[in-house]
Amino acid sequence: MGQSVYLGMSGGVDSSVSALLLQQAGYDVSGVNLRLFHNEDIGEGREKTCCSLADAEDARAVAARLGIPFYVFDFSGVFRETVIADFVSEYEAGRTPNPCVVCNRAVKFGALLQRVRTLHGEYVATGHYARVERDEDTGRWLLKRGADRSKDQSYFLYMLTQEQLSHTLFPLGGLYKTQVRALAEEHGLVNARKRDSQDICFAPDGDYAAFIERTTGRPSPAGDFVDGEGRVLGRHKGFIRYTRGQHKGLGLSVEPPLYVLDKDPETGAIRLGQDGELWTRTLTAKDVNWISVSEPGGPMRVTAKTRYSQREATAVAEPLPGGGLRLTFDEPQRAVTPGQAVVLYDGETVVGGGTIER
CATH class of the missing domain: 2.30.30.280 (Adenine nucleotide alpha hydrolases-like domains)
Known part of the structure; x- marks a missing residue:
């Protein structure tokens, strides 16, 4: 019997192929579908593009085809109290939050990993395009970009701690999306051609304001x-x-x-x-999580992204007292937005990241 791993299965092709690869690698795999909200959390009868009952059934069908156990964990309470509560309060405070970052921290690698450890599981796995490696010289666990740069999701994972990284597997880290779909086709998985979801799961129509107004009950x-x-x-x-x-x-x-x-x-x-007033060379961030280093002893050259979709820019990172960070870019950056994540890289490796204050 191999090491026990619980894989988050959303019903998409990425997590399904992750199950296949983990099984082929000899792990004792269990599939887990995370129930993150109920209809009343997003509006009764509203159409969703992810996390739906149909998605859960796709995940169950893949688990059955592979012959692995399949469970549904109801994390709607912690999701509502952390991800949705943060989303609402940040917008009301004038900031623009990143709910996927909060969900990864609080739910997928927080509540789920905690549950898995109580079940005596060794690892949590997901279909993220990222890699985890051990630095033998320093003993630290490293988070690295996925091989497929167009799908790399390391930006959303910068908050993972050393403990979490040591119990995390990303089976797709070395693959390209085309390879993943080909593997799904080859093994007859029902979702081989299923389109990727690009939406925030609880606001699939993109109308964040309407979601917040429904949640708070006030305009x-x-x-x-x-x-x-x-x-x-x-x-x-x-x-x-x-x-x-x-x-x-x-x-x-x-x-x-x-x-x-x-x-x-x-x-x-x-x-x-005017547009010219949106450009800045400096930012400060809070709640910083360092990964490749425990904390820089002084200024450190990095590349950095202040949004997932942008190309990173060269900068100097300086730790601040109290767990903060000052970042000075070589060239001005446009519309650096409080509430968003800034993530620092050294080549393929995530140095760390934090939440932009100003």
Whole structure:
């Protein structure tokens, strides 16, 4: 009997092929579908593009085909108290959160790993495109990019601790998406051609404001658009409906175009300005998690991403007292947004990351 691993199975092709690869590698694999919310959490009858009953049945069908046990773990409580609560409170505070980062920290590699350890399992596995390796010189566990750069998900995993990394497997880390789909076809998996979900699971239509209003039971207050001197330029349709750098949907006919610069949760005002005011060379971050090093002894050259979809830029990272980080870019960066994650790299290796403060 191989080492015991519990694999998060969403019903998609990535986690299904992960099950196949783990089984072929000799692990004792159990499939786990995570129930993260109930209908009342997202709005009764609303169509979802992931985490649906149909997705759970696809996962169950793959587990049956591979002959592995399959379980459903109800983590809707912890999901609601951490991911959704953080999402709502951050937007209401004028920031733009990244719920996938919070979910990985609190649920997939938090609550799930804790449950797995109580069941005497050795590992948690997921279908993320990333790699875990051990640095034999330092003894530290490293998080590395997935081989398929177009699918690399290391950005969303920067918060994993040394303990979590030591009990985590990413079977797809060395594969390309085309290889994953080919393996699924070869082994007759039902979801070989299933499209990838690009959505936040609890707001698949992308209307975050409507989700927040349903969750809180109150509309987001309207308020003023103001300029740098505080002069009123017009009225906005709800504080939570706008994010830094936004230009479309402001409803203002002015030249040159205006962009959201920042938001004041105290007054509900949203300050607008020119594109040039969105560019900065420095940021600070909080809740920093260091991975490849315990903490830099001083300034450290890195590349960094302030959004998942962007190409990283060269910068100098300096640790701050209290677990913070100052990052100074070689070239100005546009629309660095409080609440988002900044992730630091050294080549293929994730150095660490944190939550952008300003």
